[in-house]
Amino acid sequence: QSALTQPASVSGSPGQSITISCTGTSSDVGGYNYVSWYQQHPGKAPKLMIFGVSNRPSGVSNRFSGSKSGNTASLTISGLQAEDEADYYCSSYPGSSTYVIFGGGTKLTVL
């Protein structure tokens, strides 16, 4: 049950687009479409931004999108805004298991 691999940090300027990667294996990310992305501001609870690889919950801006290719999932944020500055975590559920694996988290800085 190794953690998924995310870059420690990414940055971008307001209005730009950034992509955060999340790399696992064929047993988790690559094998099933149960990848989620969470946004966490300091001192706050995580917030679901993407589920099922590419689905947005009601109320989440369409500036956030998710995708997957092979064993790597990606979160793309377009039109960066100051309020997007936060930590982002991916997760993957290895089908037929009972646990979930999280990535180590990526700190997004909006310059």
Add this chain to the structure above:
Amino acid sequence: EVQLVESGGGLVQPGGSLRLSCVVSGFTVASNYMSWVRQAPGKGLEWVSVIYIDGNTYYADSVKGRFTISRDNSKNTLYLQMNNLRAEDTAVYYCARDFSHRQFDYWGQGTLVTVSS
């Protein structure tokens, strides 16, 4: 409006016990999969435990045999009984609704557990 409110955290000595509670409003605990997720200070998220609608329970290897997840349907409350606590259990503990395959749409605000002598 959906609300999850955790309580029960605090400072405990190694080897001690704590019981965390998560009072839920806005949906029925017994009709949902519910999980506990923790976050050590300055670290990432770690799934701890889940209770299924049928009452089956599952745990991360790191807490198996020491932690017990349960619920009280009459109180619409989720619990986490933590025994034989270790320093590495120090974390903010969140309860969360598991709406599909360990994907969490509602989270509580978290309660801090500190294990230290």
